Amino acid sequence: MSGTLLSHIELNVSDYAKSIRFYDHVLVPLGWRRLVCQKTHTVYSDGQMKIVLGPVEEKYQTPSYHRKRVGLNHLAFYAPSQSSVDDYVEKVLKPHQIPCLYETESKGDETYYSVFFEDPDRIKIEVVYSPGYCSPQHWTNQLASDFDPYLNQGEA
Known part of the structure; x- marks a missing residue:
């Protein structure tokens, strides 16, 4: 594949x-x-x-979801431009009274620009403009690896 x-x-x-x-x-x-x-x-x-x-x-509703526990941290959806992220805040989040997380409504630069908010169960959602984010050449993929899961068993 x-x-x-x-x-x-x-x-x-x-x-x-x-x-x-x-x-x-x-x-x-x-x-x-x-x-x-x-x-x-x-x-x-x-x-x-x-x-x-x-x-x-009902029997599975507690404990409730928290993104810091084992499991999903957040969902991120691509946006086609920085302005589309800002438009999303103005045309979707604000009219439906969905609060943005963190100190600013949308943040970032030309390589990564996003807004975060939560669903009713507090699952964090991100709408992000980041051209090339998944390509191997993106900066986060150039970081040196410092953990070998086969050598460091039991460590996090």
Whole structure:
């Protein structure tokens, strides 16, 4: 295989209806479409991958999600330009009273410009403009490796 695409991400949510409304507001302006909405799951797609929302059974609702625990830290969605990140803040986040995280609404420079916010379960979401971020030549890929998981077993 020369490369793969991420197929889907499934998010278990504590307030199913509230989460569907939230993701309708934040995904559709990014080019996503809600494909199906059933009692057991809701599916969004951008034509390349899917995000699936599912209600969490009550017995699994505690402890609640926290991005610093084991598991997902955040989701990041590409934006086509810096101005589109700013437009997203003005046209999507503000009208739906979705607060931005951190001290500024959007931040960065010509290589990485983003805004962060949270979904109803506090899953952090980022909308980012970063041309070339996934290419091997991007600056973060030029950092020296300082950890060998095969030699340093049991260490973090």
